[in-house]
Amino acid sequence: MIIATVKAVTSGDTVVLKSTKSGAEKVLSLAFISAPRLRREGDEPYAFKAREFIRREVVNTSVQFKVLYNVPQINREYGVIVLEDGRNLAEVLVHEGMVKVREDSGKRGGDADSEEGILLQKLQIYEEQARDAEKGVWSKDEDGRVEAIYENPTNPTSFLEMFKGKEIDAIIERVISGDRFSIRLILEPKKHQYILLLLAGVRTPQSTRIDANQMVHQGEEYGDEAKDFVETRLLMRTVKVQLLGVSPQGQLVGSVLHHNGGNIAEILASHGLARCVDFHSAFLGSAMARLRDAEKYAKDKKLRIYKGLVTKKRDSNNEFEAVVARIISADTIVVRNKAGAERKINLSSIRQPKPSDPAQSPFQADAKEFLRKKLIGKHVRIHIDGKRPAQEGYEEREMATVTFGDKNVALGLVEAGYASVIRHRATDEDRSPIWDDLAAAEDVARSAQKGMYSPKAPQTAKMIEASETIQKAKSYLSFLQRQKKVPAVVDYVASGSRFKVIIPKENARLTFVLSGIKAPRTARNPTEQSEPFGPEALDYVSKRTMQRDVEIDVLDIDRVGGFIGTMYINGQNVARGLVEEGLASVNVYSAEKTGHANELLAAENKAKAAHKGMWHDWSPEKEAAEAAEAAGFANASYIKPTETIQSRADFRDIMVSHFDVSGNLKLQIVGEGTAKLEAMMLEFRRFYNNPANSKPLDGMPKAGMLVAAKFSDGSFYRAKIKHCDRVEKEAEVLYIDYGNTERVSWTDLRPLAPHFSTEKLKAQTVDAVWSFIKFPGLDMLNDDVREFVSELTENKQLVANVDHIKADGTLMVTILEPGATGPDDSINRTICQEGFAYVPKKLGGLRDAYGERIKGLEEAMKEAEQGRLGMWRFGDVREDEE
Numbered sequence: 001m002i003i004a005t006v007k008a009v010t011s012g013d014t015v016v017l018k019s020t021k022s023g024a025e026k027v028l029s030l031a032f033i034s035a036p037r038l039r040r041e042g043d044e045p046y047a048f049k050a051r052e053f054i055r056r057e058v059v060n061t062s063v064q065f066k067v068l069y070n071v072p073q074i075n076r077e078y079g080v081i082v083l084e085d086g087r088n089l090a091e092v093l094v095h096e097g098m099v100k101v102r103e104d105s106g107k108r109g110g111d112a113d114s115e116e117g118i119l120l121q122k123l124q125i126y127e128e129q130a131r132d133a134e135k136g137v138w139s140k141d142e143d144g145r146v147e148a149i150y151e152n153p154t155n156p157t158s159f160l161e162m163f164k165g166k167e168i169d170a171i172i173e174r175v176i177s178g179d180r181f182s183i184r185l186i187l188e189p190k191k192h193q194y195i196l197l198l199l200a201g202v203r204t205p206q207s208t209r210i211d212a213n214q215m216v217h218q219g220e221e222y223g224d225e226a227k228d229f230v231e232t233r234l235l236m237r238t239v240k241v242q243l244l245g246v247s248p249q250g251q252l253v254g255s256v257l258h259h260n261g262g263n264i265a266e267i268l269a270s271h272g273l274a275r276c277v278d279f280h281s282a283f284l285g286s287a288m289a290r291l292r293d294a295e296k297y298a299k300d301k302k303l304r305i306y307k308g309l310v311t312k313k314r315d316s317n318n319e320f321e322a323v324v325a326r327i328i329s330a331d332t333i334v335v336r337n338k339a340g341a342e343r344k345i346n347l348s349s350i351r352q353p354k355p356s357d358p359a360q361s362p363f364q365a366d367a368k369e370f371l372r373k374k375l376i377g378k379h380v381r382i383h384i385d386g387k388r389p390a391q392e393g394y395e396e397r398e399m400a401t402v403t404f405g406d407k408n409v410a411l412g413l414v415e416a417g418y419a420s421v422i423r424h425r426a427t428d429e430d431r432s433p434i435w436d437d438l439a440a441a442e443d444v445a446r447s448a449q450k451g452m453y454s455p456k457a458p459q460t461a462k463m464i465e466a467s468e469t470i471q472k473a474k475s476y477l478s479f480l481q482r483q484k485k486v487p488a489v490v491d492y493v494a495s496g497s498r499f500k501v502i503i504p505k506e507n508a509r510l511t512f513v514l515s516g517i518k519a520p521r522t523a524r525n526p527t528e529q530s531e532p533f534g535p536e537a538l539d540y541v542s543k544r545t546m547q548r549d550v551e552i553d554v555l556d557i558d559r560v561g562g563f564i565g566t567m568y569i570n571g572q573n574v575a576r577g578l579v580e581e582g583l584a585s586v587n588v589y590s591a592e593k594t595g596h597a598n599e600l601l602a603a604e605n606k607a608k609a610a611h612k613g614m615w616h617d618w619s620p621e622k623e624a625a626e627a628a629e630a631a632g633f634a635n636a637s638y639i640k641p642t643e644t645i646q647s648r649a650d651f652r653d654i655m656v657s658h659f660d661v662s663g664n665l666k667l668q669i670v671g672e673g674t675a676k677l678e679a680m681m682l683e684f685r686r687f688y689n690n691p692a693n694s695k696p697l698d699g700m701p702k703a704g705m706l707v708a709a710k711f712s713d714g715s716f717y718r719a720k721i722k723h724c725d726r727v728e729k730e731a732e733v734l735y736i737d738y739g740n741t742e743r744v745s746w747t748d749l750r751p752l753a754p755h756f757s758t759e760k761l762k763a764q765t766v767d768a769v770w771s772f773i774k775f776p777g778l779d780m781l782n783d784d785v786r787e788f789v790s791e792l793t794e795n796k797q798l799v800a801n802v803d804h805i806k807a808d809g810t811l812m813v814t815i816l817e818p819g820a821t822g823p824d825d826s827i828n829r830t831i832c833q834e835g836f837a838y839v840p841k842k843l844g845g846l847r848d849a850y851g852e853r854i855k856g857l858e859e860a861m862k863e864a865e866q867g868r869l870g871m872w873r874f875g876d877v878r879e880d881e882e
Contacts, residue, residue, distance in 0.1 A: 001064040008236045011035050012050025012099055030090040031068045031078040032105040032120050046137045046144030050098040059236045069108055095126040097136025148192040156246045163243050170241040172234045178204030178226030198253045200244050201284050201291045202265045202274035222304050226273040244283035269294035272303025275426050281436040282443045288436040318384040324375040326547055330367035330418055347410040348385045348399040349432035350419040353452045363452040367418035376547045380404045386430020399430050414441040417451020466510035473561035474712050480554040488552050490545040495522045496537025511562040514575045516591030516600050519584040527867050533614050537583035558794050559659055560786035566594055579603040582613020590795040645845035650802040656793040657765055658739030661782045663775045665768040666739020677764045688716035697749050701731050709733045710748035736763035768811040771803040772854050773828055773837040776871040785836045792827050824856050833860040835870020838878055
């Protein structure tokens, strides 16, 4: 007799034996008996009961066997099996009526006194006893018949819906690989269903297989071990099966549980024989966490498939706290640590709505805004999960878990339907530690049609650029002035005092300039040089306002469509903060218009006393000396023009009240007239706001007439009519004290009262042009010219040297900042240096009078030409000179 282990039972009379020494397998049928057949076309009565009887008795037990004979025609060996307790298995089966003695057994029985003959006689006696007792197959009823379906369900999804989540008794009929089984489901005592089941949550290495042509396909490392591991524990065992899902290939996916509650998937993972499968996470839900823990155990121990795993060293720098500085997209943010250093972070395992997907791309803006509202300016905790190396034009990316208020930010995005979950490669360790929760949340969001899974895309109107032209800006001005503190979002910070802001309610974006202050300029390109403390001012406001919710109080617009006013964040005046840190100075003239002059001046004095920023070397004595020098500079002697042009030193304090791209200027000469104008305008507004003085003009207005005209800010100003449109009943007027023009309805014109005439106070603007330079007049450059010149001159008290007075009284001027070292350090030169103007070749007597200054301007022009700045980007576009 040979000792072996019963590996499997194929029917009520046939088993698969496995050698306890070599591991070789043998199929052995019991001699002299025949069991009812298990057949695809339908089981015979008692076929399953017979198989079950022997399966329960012998599977995975040690037995002794002996081969008595074989039948070459069917390549089958027949013999006897003796159980551990000494009983003969065939005798037990016949006695219980599970099988019948073969009719032809006498041919194989040998002599009556032989061992085989004695066994046959016993079997025949036991059969008579079973027949008399009507046991098993000898029963007269058909209780032994079982309906078994051997084909996989034709509709796996419908089958799943009937049994999903239920624990079904089952028998593992065959182990195809470590994670794939053929299973008999015991749906009802007499109704069984065969299925091919994929093990949920894990995937084992492929095992060796033999195809239909008997060709052997070698498996992966540990694949055969995984299969043997499962066979030893599950083959022909009774288990519990939970059906959980259907694979993309239409195969049922489920969990297999031992009778004692053990999960074979967890055991495989903990022994290093399987990897977790992300795709199944949605099927398992929270149960996936146990598989992850089992996998981690195997990784930590470097078991089997993880034997060569290189574990990452824990870096203390991988976990830190920071403030969210900017939201780049729904999956990428910029954070700033305590030292002020910024770092770009990608949220682990998620992706923003895809720009290339027509169904997702409309939700990009909503997803970004969702994240901005939650995170901008907030303190968050960051754990770096890994890095994506630079490739295909993408820079290296840090993947991180970001937590705000104990809530995983990525999870919140996925739950809202504003991000999808990345399916990582099996070997990809740089992933979110809560990947399974993310996958489950994605399924819930998709089912609930949240966010980008909604069948209806959001209505996204095109953003209106309110500062695109001066006309557009004017159309918004009165509305914004009435609204006072208008909610807005800072979209971009250009300098310490210049912003791009979005007004969500109006779907409009505009340029916004802080009123009442002068912030130092910041270089806009590598060829420029920032003014002292310009970068610091930009950094200060960027940290406090970038992508933040703010309020803006609009007072006016500048000459290029920028809106001027006060910005508040959390109720605090942004301009005041800049001044208080010494990163901006107060422009008293414009500060008084805002109503915040006292507040800003107090902040400036505080910064001076603390020697902050631009006031680091300030002293009262130095300020007094500079004021005296400026006064002397402004009061230099006035030289009358002569027939021969001579150089002049005629310096005047001025404000540029208007500028156009052809080079024409309107200047206000600062002095006694300025104070008189301010006093007159107070009385002017009171007078024309009085309903008694609201009588319109008598008759049609005429060109050259002086009137009171209502400006777009709602106030009346002195104006001169330049042209009348009889069809539209509008007049083009020049505001004589400020230099700007506007089209005004005839109903908004009033007679100019005598006590406001130019005889009482002359017009406070004079005509002027820039000395020695000419503007190119290119349409594609005009907006840049307006913005640049406006930034240099707007709301600033400057100094102009009158280089020459034309015959019509127009002044030719060189304009300087108050702190300039002299006429060669001029705004004229700065404009040339940036490529926004050029020096004409023919300047007549001006070149004789101002040769050195013109030479300096030409040098600045040459620098711009060589650097292809401004107009020089388009080649030489200068007008031909005759």
